[in-house]
Amino acid sequence: MRRLKILFLTKLLPRADVIGGPILIYHRIKNLALMGHKITLISPTYTEEDRKDKSLEPFCERIIKVDSVRNKPSEVVETLYKKVKRPRFFLTGDGGYDERIEAAFRQVLSETQFDAVIAEYSIMGQYIEANRHLIPEGTTAIISVHECYTKAFELRAKKGEAISEETIGELRDYEFRMYASADKILTLTREDAEILTSYEPGLRRKIRVVPHGVDTRFFTPPKDRWSRNTKNILYVGNFRHYPNVDAVKNFVERCWDKILNEVPDAKFYAIGFSPPPELLKLRSENIIVQEGGDNENLRRFYWSCDVFVAPIELGTGFRGKILEAMACGLPVVATPLATFGINPMHRRDMFITDDYDEFAKYVVMLLKDVRLRRKIGKNALVLAKRFDHKHAAKKLERVLKEGLRAGGKRS
Numbered sequence: 394m395r396r397l398k399i400l401f402l403t404k405l406l407p408r409a410d411v412i413g414g415p416i417l418i419y420h421r422i423k424n425l426a427l428m429g430h431k432i433t434l435i436s437p438t439y440t441e442e443d444r445k446d447k448s449l450e451p452f453c454e455r456i457i458k459v460d461s462v463r464n465k466p467s468e469v470v471e472t473l474y475k476k477v478k479r480p481r482f483f484l485t486g487d488g489g490y491d492e493r494i495e496a497a498f499r500q501v502l503s504e505t506q507f508d509a510v511i512a513e514y515s516i517m518g519q520y521i522e523a524n525r526h527l528i529p530e531g532t533t534a535i536i537s538v539h540e541c542y543t544k545a546f547e548l549r550a551k552k553g554e555a556i557s558e559e560t561i562g563e564l565r566d567y568e569f570r571m572y573a574s575a576d577k578i579l580t581l582t583r584e585d586a587e588i589l590t591s592y593e594p595g596l597r598r599k600i601r602v603v604p605h606g607v608d609t610r611f612f613t614p615p616k617d618r619w620s621r622n623t624k625n626i627l628y629v630g631n632f633r634h635y636p637n638v639d640a641v642k643n644f645v646e647r648c649w650d651k652i653l654n655e656v657p658d659a660k661f662y663a664i665g666f667s668p669p670p671e672l673l674k675l676r677s678e679n680i681i682v683q684e685g686g687d688n689e690n691l692r693r694f695y696w697s698c699d700v701f702v703a704p705i706e707l708g709t710g711f712r713g714k715i716l717e718a719m720a721c722g723l724p725v726v727a728t729p730l731a732t733f734g735i736n737p738m739h740r741r742d743m744f745i746t747d748d749y750d751e752f753a754k755y756v757v758m759l760l761k762d763v764r765l766r767r768k769i770g771k772n773a774l775v776l777a778k779r780f781d782h783k784h785a786a787k788k789l790e791r792v793l794k795e796g797l798r799a800g801g802k803r804s
Contacts, residue, residue, distance in 0.1 A: 397430045397508040397793055400501060402521075404488025404514040406436045406458065409448035410687040411666070414539060414631070417605040417713050418513050419449060424786030426452035433505065435497050437461035437488065457501070459493045479519060480564045482542060487633065488516040495520055502527050509533045509793050511579075515542060515568065522571040533793070537579040537603075540709050541588045542568050548707050549635075569593050577792065579603045581711035582734030588709060601792045604734050606782035607716035611688065614722030614774065615696040619767045624658050624760050627698035627723070629685065629714045630665040636708035637665060638672060641682070643704040643749070645675050651753035653679065656760045664694050695721040699766060700759045703731035704752060711735075716780050719743075719773035724766050726755045735776070742772045 401407075407419035426432050433455045438444050439462075449456060465473075465485045473484045484490045498520050502510075510532055512518040518536035521528070528534050543565040550556040569592060572578055578600045580586045586600045615621075628644065630637030641663045652659050663672060664685040672682045685691045695701075701718035703725060711734040718725055725743035732745055739745045744755035759766050 397425075397790075398433070398505065399425065399430055399793070400433045400435070400505075400507045400510045402494070402498065402510070402512045402517040403434065403436045404516050406438055406443045406446060407434070407449055408443070408446050410442075410446075414514070414713075416688065420606065420608060420782040421513075421786060421789065422449060423452045424782055425790065428786065428790060430790070433457075433501060433507070435459070435494060435501065437491060437494060439463045439487075455501075457497050459491060459497060461489075461491045461494070463487060463489070465489065477523070480560075480567050482546075482564060483516055483519050483567070488514055490519060495523070499524060499527060502529075507532050509535055511535045511537055512575075513537045514539050515571070518571045518575065522574040525574045533576045534574070535577045535579060536572060536575045538572075538585060538589065539581060539711070541585065541592075543592060544588050545636075545708050552639075552707070565592065569596075572596055572599075575599065577601060577795075579789075579792070581605055582709075584733040585709050585711075601795075603789045603792060604780065604785055605711050605713055606780045606785040607713060607720050607777055609720050609778055609781045612692060612695065612717045612720035612777075614720075614770070618696075618722040618770065620763075621699065622763055623697065623699055624656055624660065625698040626652075626659060626661045626700050626702055626756060626760075627694055627718070628661075628663050628665075628702050628704075629691065629694070629717070630663075632665050632668045632672060634708070636705060638669060639707050640703065640705045641672055641675070643706060644702055645680065647749040648702075648704070648753040648756065649680070651750070652756055652760075655757040659760060662694060662698060664691065691717075692721070695723060698723060700756055701725045702752075702756060703727035704749070705731040706747075709733065716777050719777035722770040722774050724759050724769035725773060726752055726759070728752075735780070737773075737776060741769075742776050743769060 403418055405415045407415050409419055422432050432453045434453050435457045438458045438460055470481055470484050474481055512521050515538050521534050546556055546561050546564055580600055580602050581604050583602055586602055590597045628641055632638050661680050663682045668682050676682050695718055701723040703715055705728050712731050715725055727745055728747045729745055737743045746752050
């Protein structure tokens with residue numbers, strides 16, 4: 394078997410001890426390395442924890458960390474906007490443009506012939522688009538789309554956020570020009586693939602669906618999963634990503650009173666990275682909002698709760714948190730958007746609805762009925778095992794080898 398040389402560009406440092414996207418990419422890299430492939434990583438670092446982290450060192454030939462600033466002053470953003478001519482969204486926040494990352498990317502390309510370059514998260518695709526001429530003919534340039542930004546902005550505007558048509562139009566023009574510069578585009582779900590092709594049908598030939606997965610050796614049911622009855626409800630998310638904030642607000646504002654009327658001793662835990670003031674002010678005796686800590690601590694929350702909720706209305710992509718909950722045997726109540734890529738059956742694997750009266754009703758049903766929780770939770774566990782990270786890595790490997798069979802030709 395030929396061992397591939399793969400360069401990853403990521404918007405956050407993949408780490409074994411964090412929740413959300415970074416740990417999913419950590420497992421993608423880890424499993425490719427365990428399959429014998431040679432990995433180089435370029436990533437921004439934003440915290441001292443990032444700078445000290447060594448969890449990927451056993452799995453990478455080379456790791457280039459670039460100290461970066463997450464949120465740039467507006468005047469810096471405006472200067473960059475005029476200089477690089479990209480939407481402001483691409484210039485600040487997680488993965489925002491950094492000339493030192495671009496310099497590292499160019500340097501590494503000049504030193505090593507890679508079989509593939511993978512930009513994890515669309516925002517990192519800006520380096521592929523800007524440096525297309527430096528990527529050799531034999532290297533497959535790939536953008537891994539975790540979320541279609543144009544669609545996400547349209548959904549936010551539809552919910553009332555002050556986002557102009559001009560802003561969305563500028564974003565769309567650049568985002569799809571960037572995708573056009575890639576040889577292949579990875580989406581996490583079939584639904585995401587359809588979203589991209591609804592804007593640009595010509596992308597269909599480039600798109601491959603490669604889901605993320607779940608660490609089923611780590612996320613497993615607790616010994617008392619089927620006997621506990623604590624009336625605890627859980628949501629998990631990186632609260633720097635606004636769709637997670639919106640989901641918690643949806644649940645509290647539209648479901649919580651209905652649930653408390655039926656189950657007065659219910660408790661709702663909103664756990665994750667960096668909860669903002671608008672969530673912290675929701676805290677009460679029955680609503681707990683707090684940092685999630687590392688994965689060990691996060692698993693304890695999965696183990697100590699009875700129902701997982703995913704009232705997600707914004708964003709696209711794949712929700713690894715739902716698979717983690719399912720792998721822990723937790724029954725799930727979710728909106729259809731939250732289930733993209735998992736393809737569960739309503740009432741068998743979980744409850745699915747975008748009607749919040751029904752949403753609350755399903756949560757109450759599960760809190761009151763231990764046998765129903767056991768049935769749904771066990772079915773969820775069976776489905777989650779199909780999404781182990783190893784399966785996802787093998788699928789990605791097959792996509793990468795397509796480029797070799799094509800002789801490295803541009804698509």
